[in-house]
Amino acid sequence: MTPWELRTGYVRVLMQRNRNRVFLQAANDLIDGNSPARTMRDYVHENAASDFLIDGEFGALPIWDGADQRPAVSITDRGENASSLLALDKSIKFLIRAYVSPGRLSKPDFNEGEPVWLDSDVRGTLALPPANKATGDADMVRQDLNTAVLQDNGLYGAGVAVAIVDTGICRAHLAKRLGFNPALDVGNSWTPPTVATMPGLHRIGHGTMCAYGVLVVAPNVTLLDYPLLLGRPAGEHTVSATIGEMMRGYLILIWRWAVTGAIPQDALVVNNSWGIFHPSLDDFPPGDPRRYIDNPDHPFRLYIWLLTAFGADVVFAAGNCGKGCPNPVCLQRTDGMIMGANAYDEVLTIGGCDIHDTRVCYSSQGPSIAGMPQQKPDVTAYTEFLGSKVLRGPRGFEPDTGTSAACAVASGCIAALRTARPPTATDPASMITVLQATALPLGGAVPNHDYGYGIVRPVAAGRSLGIIP
Amino acid sequence: MGGNWFGGNWFGGNWFGGNWASGPGGGGSPVFAMRADRPLAEIAITRDYTAKFRDPEWDPDLRALAIMPEFMAQTIGGKQWQAAVALPPPTYPVTAKMIDEVLVLAVAERPEALGEIVEENQNFQLRWLQLLNITATTHPQTFLLMKIMARVGEFAMIQLKLQHPNPAGAAPPPYWYQPRPSQVCPTLYPPVAVPGHPAYPAGHALIGTLTSECLADILPQYKEPLRALAARVAMNRVIAGLHYREDIDAGARAAVALKPFLTACPFYAATFKLARDEWK
Structure with a gap:
């Protein structure tokens, strides 16, 4: 049946x-x-x-x-x-x-x-044209983030695992674009049973772009490939992943990170460049306790909380439904579009800006959907740069785009800081506080609903943590 | 190829041998003796007065139509197929949520799905032939069996689409039916022609599911991929902006419910047996 x-x-x-x-x-x-x-x-x-x-x-x-x-x-x-x-x-x-x-x-x-x-549908948050103009390249992102100072202090991301919860990684493509073969722990990766491709060997796409964004900042991290966005239920009509599939993958992460210790690194960052696209995808009417998008008591929150309670940093993209140029999938809706897990207290929610420090016009703004923590995004990070070259358009390669890319860059910043500051010394909530306090304030009084506390500044955060002199 | 005797090009089989990959006896363009000044008739040959038009020479598109009287007369437990299917009426008026879902899919999934949407617009049982790597030549009885499923599926689809006129409540003629999503929201802009029949239930879901369920009786080892293909073809019609989600669910359920009425038909059963032998 x-x-x-x-x-x-x-x-x-x-x-x-x-x-x-x-x-x-x-x-x-x-x-x-x-x-x-x-x-x-x-x-x-x-x-x-x-x-x-x-x-x-x-x-x-x-x-x-x-x-x-x-x-x-x-x-x-x-x-x-x-x-x-x-x-x-x-x-x-x-x-x-x-x-x-x-x-x-x-x-x-x-x-x-x-x-x-x-068990709602979810998808990767990739911005589509017309908002696809590169404002710089990966080197300019590194300059803006001052990764040279991070690396002078040994903050390369060594000893840090970064789980890319996305559409899967193509490691060969990363190696080609980066000039080095990034570390990927195949044994600690996990592939939903409905997916045929293997860790590191997935089709070039969104997940590879996100892995690239992390590696731009923290080249020595160990990637964990969790292509949960491909994990649709077998035989389902729908073509997307669901929160249930996310929970299965997260259980594996919780187990390997917290229970069995199979993940040997001292820190774990979980990159989530995905979300629910539109309120119409929630099948229950507003106010119903079974909802996902505005329900802080959905069981997915327990799993996210567990990971953070054991010291993993969970980073989410804000989404691409901001005022100015919302992604077409938002169906012109721009209010309260930070929804579901992307708005949880425990996660660091990332807005997007270009390399000129200007908010990209599609970056979802706060306040979050009613019923969830309202002050989101937390901080902003760079996107719209020519980076992974996973997408080819009519005029050549497309830039890495969306708050997806911004989320990955922010995950890279955290991974770099975690090189010298394991969660046992600074727990994820404190890390969020440090990142907020040291962000470059923009958009008027902070926090605001465009930039949150401002643009993430890993060197300032490192100084605040005492790991950069 | 032009239209056919179903008016539109719904299933593509036409008088000229069908526009599937190949008609009976192979493909290629038809060639006729056309020259009046050099008729072949001038050559004296021995005539074959015992010549026969044999079974394999039938156009399976048309041969399959012989299932119809059997299917229409079929009863199980005293019920005809319409009673067994008994689809609920569609949701009317269409809700904003139903349209928004289709719009989100159109934006998020259509670019990737477009190739399949266009390929599956007509003659979509081709996708099943492709999955099983068969043609009308390699597996003529299986091919005919699929045509039987298609004919019954088309008929059932039209009957079911006619079943819920004026969905908001009973009203006298002129009748109207569940609108296509693109009639409610023209910016859905389907990439293929909007079919000339109402949205509910979905024909692709019905015929695709019927095809998969029936073929799974011959090839139980392919049950899962067959079902997945049916679901995929159905979902592509939603991504195309031609159906709401409830249409394809209803179409698929109708196929499952009416299948026993088809398999009980003698013509189906006889063809099934021959088709199964092709796989031995």
């Missing part, structure tokens, strides 16, 4: 359910790199109805005491403590993915009153 066999249309949701043996095994399967479909098969079959279908391939994700309950963890718990605190058999609640008819979903006793959330 497939989703479209449900006779009445369907909504794709994430459902909270109580622990059972099947979920426990399915979560184990996922973490072990096996398909949970076989484990889930009988459960799927027993629960199937004409208007309800569980996605067995998705498996089950632990959310411990529930999406709104945060396990008592800290950065120093990484390793042994984490494996006991987050042990799968300690998880009372699990998330599964299901396709449900709108009628059944609206019944008050649906899922026996346990919470349900939308």
Whole structure:
């Protein structure tokens, strides 16, 4: 049976359910790199109805005491403590993915009153023409950020892992454009099972552009390839990734970073140059607790929070729906367009400016969508520069563009600083504060809704942290 | 090639052998003896009064039409196929959310999907031939079976599209039907001609799903790629701005519901058996 066999249309949701043996095994399967479909098969079959279908391939994700309950963890718990605190058999609640008819979903006793959330579509935030004019190149970005001073102080990004949560990396292209072969940890990368290409060998595109932006600032980082934006559910009509796929990849990251210690680096930066394009993609009406875009209690937040609680820096693009020249996908809407995870408190949200320090006219502005933390973006970083050359247009190569590129440059800045300042010394929240306090203030009084606290200045941040004299 | 006996070029099969990759007996442009001054008829030859027009010489586009009376008369559990399908009415008036979804897809996905959209506009069962690496010549019975699915799919699609006139409520003629997205929002600007029939349910989803589900009975090992192809072809019609999401869901569900009525037809069953033998 497939989703479209449900006779009445369907909504794709994430459902909270109580622990059972099947979920426990399915979560184990996922973490072990096996398909949970076989484990889930009988459960799927027993629960199937004409208007309800569980996605067995998705498996089950632990959310411990529930999406709104945060396990008592800290950065120093990484390793042994984490494996006991987050042990799968300690998880009372699990998330599964299901396709449900709108009628059944609206019944008050649906899922026996346990919470349900939308598993919404998400996509990479690439700006499209006409806003595609290069204002400089990668060298000018380095000059503006003064990376020479970073590197004089040894801040190359060595010993820092940067996860590129995107459409996948083409390492050979990066090597060609950068003149050196960047480090990529294939073993600690993760590819959704519906994707055929391997880590570092994905088609040249958005993800490669983002990896390039990081490496421009911090060339010695170790890349982790998480092409979650390609991970659409098998057999789904839609062509995009979903928050559920993001959560699966994030669970792997949490596990390898915090629990098993498979990621050996001292710091982890997670680059997220993606988001939900338009409020119309949220299937539930405003005010509904199952929504994603303006709901700080969506379970994805728990996973983001967990990563940051264990010391990972999570960086998000603001989006390309700013006043001036919003991307066509915004459908002319520019108010409250920083939505979903891009607006969470725990993440550093990045607006975009060109190399002349002027906000690019598509960079999404605050305030965020009502219901979420309002002061976004946090800081601004460079975009619209001729860099990775992943896109070729009618007049030659297109510049790296969108707040996607800006997000990657900001991730590179953090990675450079993390070379000498692990999260055990400066936690992600403090790092955000330092970056805000040392940013080049622009756009009038700061923080404002165009630049946040201003343009990111890694050297000033390094001085403030005491790692640059 | 020009239009055909279905008025539009919905499925492309026409009197001249169809414009699929090849008609019966191979492709190429038709060549006829045209010269009145040098007729071949002047040559005396032995005539073959036992000549026969054999099965493989049938135009499968037309031969497949013989399924129609069987399909229309078919009942399962006392029900005809329309009762078994029983699609709910479409959402009318169309909501801003429905249009916004299509617009977002048009901007975000159409550039990449354009090649497939144009290729699949007509004769889209070609994509299935391509997937299975078959032609009318290599697998004539499978080809005919697909034509049968197409004919039944086209018929069912039109019947279902006619089923919900004046969706906002009962009203006397003249009847009107669910508008295409581009009628609601012309800036969707579909890259192919807007078909001459209403939006709900989607024909590509219906025929594509029927094709995949039926072929999966012959080739169970390809069930997943066949289904994925059907979903892909259907979704491309949304990206093209020709359908709402609910249209393709309804089309796909209709195909699954009516399949048993098709497989119970004797002509289908007999062709199916021959088609299956082609894969042994």
